[in-house]
Amino acid sequence: MKGCTGRLLRVNLSSGAITKEKIPDEYLREYLGGTGLAARYLYDEIPVNGDVFDENNKLFFSVGPLNGKQFPTSGRCNLSCRSPLTGIWLDSSWSGKFGYNLKRAGYDAIIIEGKSPKPVYLYINDEQVELRDASFIWGKMVSESVRDLYEQCGDKKASCCTIGPAGEKMVKTGCIIGDTTKAAGRGGSGALMGSKKLKAIYVYGSQSVDVPDEGVWKKTVKEITAKINENQTSQALKAYGTGVAMATAPQTGDAPIKNWTLGKWDGFEKVNGIAMAKTILKKHSPQCHACPIHCARYVEIDEGDYQMKGEGPEYEAMGVFGSMCLNDNLESIAYANFLCNEYGMDVISTGSSISFAMEAFEKGILTLQDTDGIELAWGNVEAILAMIRKIGDRVGIGELLGQGVRKAADVLGKGSEEFAMHVKGLEIPMHDPRAFFGFGPTYATSPRGACHLHGYIGGFDGAGVMPEAGLNEPQEPHALKGKGFLAKIVQDYCSVMQSSIICFFTLYSVTPTDLAKALTAATGVSYDAQEIFKIGERVFNLQRAFNNRFGLTSADDVLPGRILTSTIGGPNEGIVPNFEEQMKEYYELRKWEDNGNPSKEKLHELGLDFVISDLYG
Amino acid sequence: MLLVIYMAKIKVRLYGLIPAKFVVKDIDIYKPFNLKKLEKEIISKYGDVIHKDYISDRGLLNHQLVRIGDSSGRRLDYEDDISGIEEIWFIVSISGG
Numbered sequence: 119m120k121g122c123t124g125r126l127l128r129v130n131l132s133s134g135a136i137t138k139e140k141i142p143d144e145y146l147r148e149y150l151g152g153t154g155l156a157a158r159y160l161y162d163e164i165p166v167n168g169d170v171f172d173e174n175n176k177l178f179f180s181v182g183p184l185n186g187k188q189f190p191t192s193g194r195c196n197l198s199c200r201s202p203l204t205g206i207w208l209d210s211s212w213s214g215k216f217g218y219n220l221k222r223a224g225y226d227a228i229i230i231e232g233k234s235p236k237p238v239y240l241y242i243n244d245e246q247v248e249l250r251d252a253s254f255i256w257g258k259m260v261s262e263s264v265r266d267l268y269e270q271c272g273d274k275k276a277s278c279c280t281i282g283p284a285g286e287k288m289v290k291t292g293c294i295i296g297d298t299t300k301a302a303g304r305g306g307s308g309a310l311m312g313s314k315k316l317k318a319i320y321v322y323g324s325q326s327v328d329v330p331d332e333g334v335w336k337k338t339v340k341e342i343t344a345k346i347n348e349n350q351t352s353q354a355l356k357a358y359g360t361g362v363a364m365a366t367a368p369q370t371g372d373a374p375i376k377n378w379t380l381g382k383w384d385g386f387e388k389v390n391g392i393a394m395a396k397t398i399l400k401k402h403s404p405q406c407h408a409c410p411i412h413c414a415r416y417v418e419i420d421e422g423d424y425q426m427k428g429e430g431p432e433y434e435a436m437g438v439f440g441s442m443c444l445n446d447n448l449e450s451i452a453y454a455n456f457l458c459n460e461y462g463m464d465v466i467s468t469g470s471s472i473s474f475a476m477e478a479f480e481k482g483i484l485t486l487q488d489t490d491g492i493e494l495a496w497g498n499v500e501a502i503l504a505m506i507r508k509i510g511d512r513v514g515i516g517e518l519l520g521q522g523v524r525k526a527a528d529v530l531g532k533g534s535e536e537f538a539m540h541v542k543g544l545e546i547p548m549h550d551p552r553a554f555f556g557f558g559p560t561y562a563t564s565p566r567g568a569c570h571l572h573g574y575i576g577g578f579d580g581a582g583v584m585p586e587a588g589l590n591e592p593q594e595p596h597a598l599k600g601k602g603f604l605a606k607i608v609q610d611y612c613s614v615m616q617s618s619i620i621c622f623f624t625l626y627s628v629t630p631t632d633l634a635k636a637l638t639a640a641t642g643v644s645y646d647a648q649e650i651f652k653i654g655e656r657v658f659n660l661q662r663a664f665n666n667r668f669g670l671t672s673a674d675d676v677l678p679g680r681i682l683t684s685t686i687g688g689p690n691e692g693i694v695p696n697f698e699e700q701m702k703e704y705y706e707l708r709k710w711e712d713n714g715n716p717s718k719e720k721l722h723e724l725g726l727d728f729v730i731s732d733l734y735g
Numbered sequence: 736m737l738l739v740i741y742m743a744k745i746k747v748r749l750y751g752l753i754p755a756k757f758v759v760k761d762i763d764i765y766k767p768f769n770l771k772k773l774e775k776e777i778i779s780k781y782g783d784v785i786h787k788d789y790i791s792d793r794g795l796l797n798h799q800l801v802r803i804g805d806s807s808g809r810r811l812d813y814e815d816d817i818s819g820i821e822e823i824w825f826i827v828s829i830s831g832g
């Protein structure tokens with residue numbers, strides 16, 4: 119298929135064997151690339167038994183038909199595996215330019231299998247592919263590792279992804295960082311990479327990507343770029359970054375406060391993207407390939423206790439290290455975010471674990487003895503930073519918190535399960551289902567656990583329309599009907615975006631019709647909006663089936679009870695989602711059985727017949 | 736005869752209605768006033784820069800997309816008495832990352 123290279127690089131770390139394989143054309147047509155292609159391969163290749171750190175768990179890096187040229191926001195790369203944190207499906211993508219380089223090196227995907235006996239990195243320069251000794255960067259923080267890697271490999275136009283000390287030590291919330299700051303944050307992929315002793319991947323590509331008609335392609339790119347530029351949300355993100363949404367949080371109640379208990383916090387006045395623009399912001403961060411939005415921020419703190427230079431905190435970091443911990447010191451939040459990037463750790467899970475620990479401390483479940491004398495009180499900035507270091511170094515209480523709140527609550531007991539805020543073991547992102555009801559079924563059913571990106575509801579709940587899927591009017595955020603429907607259509611669309619693959623922030627401006635047009639221009643296959651929804655649904659259901667094989671059922675599609683009780687004060691006080699009805703609507707639309715399996719009819723309709731015997735015998 | 740005109744000063748936050756702008760303004764408005772009158776005042780002042788999606792056919796703000804609340808986050812609509820309120824937020828929903 120045009121727009122794709124049709125090649126996969128298979129790297130076996132145990133034997134050192136590197137092979138280049140052809141990807142079946144029907145895989146590309148039916149799953150595109152990114153998370154879709156990953157699901158098609160990993161469903162077959164990751165065995166259902168065994169531990170997440172067994173050598174037969176694999177890492178799958180993949181791009182899609184829109185990468186490798188100048189399509190807006192197409193520097194992204196997807197990473198999939200079985201999650202060390204949750205034990206189920208994981209995908210996580212990061213922006214930057216890794217995806218651009220990988221595609222231009224001539225590969226749609228890399229599959230990493232086995233385990234290396236010693237630290238290595240994977241060097242890719244077009245056709246030259248080698249495993250090289252990584253002992254000179256093993257043990258180093260991310261920015262130092264990247265600096266030294268580039269020094270050894272040379273080309274500044276290249277890209278890399280690496281793990282930090284957290285991944286090396288197999289901290290289960292350890293992640294993979296693209297270049298120095300773009301995190302494939304969720305689910306512990308860094309720990310899996312660390313268990314395989316793969317420190318980094320360096321990639322440089324110089325080949326062009328073929329499309330059927332350059333003229334049509336360029337015209338399509340120009341039209342879609344113009345739409346993104348005109349969109350008012352793109353403009354707000356460009357002006358103030360994702361942290362802009364913290365400025366509206368006092369009205370929407372979207373950002374959780376004090377481990378999801380309160381509804382009101384004065385700190386939002388100081389902790390938001392507008393406040394950041396007036397204080398520590400230096401410029402837009404220029405790292406994302408072909409992006410007209412430029413949501414990323416570059417900040418500098420020259421004085422005081424939190425000196426740093428680099429990527430500024432995004433919305434999620436402002437939430438987990440700000441409102442969740444009652445910390446209104448923006449500089450310290452920037453520093454906490456910086457530390458997570460340096461260790462290579464997921465910001466959402468790390469901050470959520472710290473907020474959980476603060477509540478456990480307040481309730482006497484954790485004591486000064488457990489924390490090595492650290493007063494883990496709400497708003498204690500030094501305690502937050504100390505906990506990040508402990509988690510990254512895997513020492514003291516950090517050993518437990520680095521395994522996520524589900525495990526921490528299992529170990530601590532004493533009622534801490536009540537305030538361990540996760541779905542299927544993945545800590546919940548900073549969007550409250552009591553503010554936007556659509557997040558309820560979205561979190562409960564996302565294939566990787568609580569996830570706002572597998573169904574970027576924020577772009578639609580109370581804001582947008584998607585006529586191609588039957589959403590003709592913006593839904594009231596607290597509507598009692600339609601949220602199961604909303605969750606489904608947005609999840610399916612996001613699955614296509616992540617298979618194509620482009621940044622979720624284009625969701626505000628790039629419609630399914632636009633995306634179908636772009637995919638047609640890239641591949642020469644005639645896609646329309648209905649067809650791409652079907653691809654999204656196929657990918658989503660295959661990931662569901664992957665999880666069903668690991669024992670996941672409808673009993674796992676739940677939210678923590680705290681989210682289904684009112685906040686104390688704030689705009690949504692007294693308002694909770696009608697979760698059971700939402701899920702009923704969702705299951706009916708998905709055509710899932712009561713036990714949580716996709717029905718045989720649905721699997722057949724989506725061309726997933728090969729799954730039927732696995733789920734139904 | 737002494738004519739007394741009552742003026743109120745109300746702090747208005749317009750967050751996201753003007754593309755890429757998050758502005759806080761004090762608006763002077765004659766008493767008595769209600770939300771409709773306040774919106775008309777806002778549109779007379781900023782209507783040329785507020786994005787067209789956020790203005791309804793009736794020349795008011797489009798409540799399907801614009802959320803209105805007092806400083807405690809309580810949502811407001813036309814039927815609410817806003818005479819004693821000193822600060823009103825008008826926001827459009829923008830989701831963070």
Ligand code: SF4
Pocket residue numbers: 191213214406407409410411412413414621622623
């Ligand atoms: S919108 Fe932001 S995260 Fe997405 S590609 Fe652009 S700068 Fe990167």
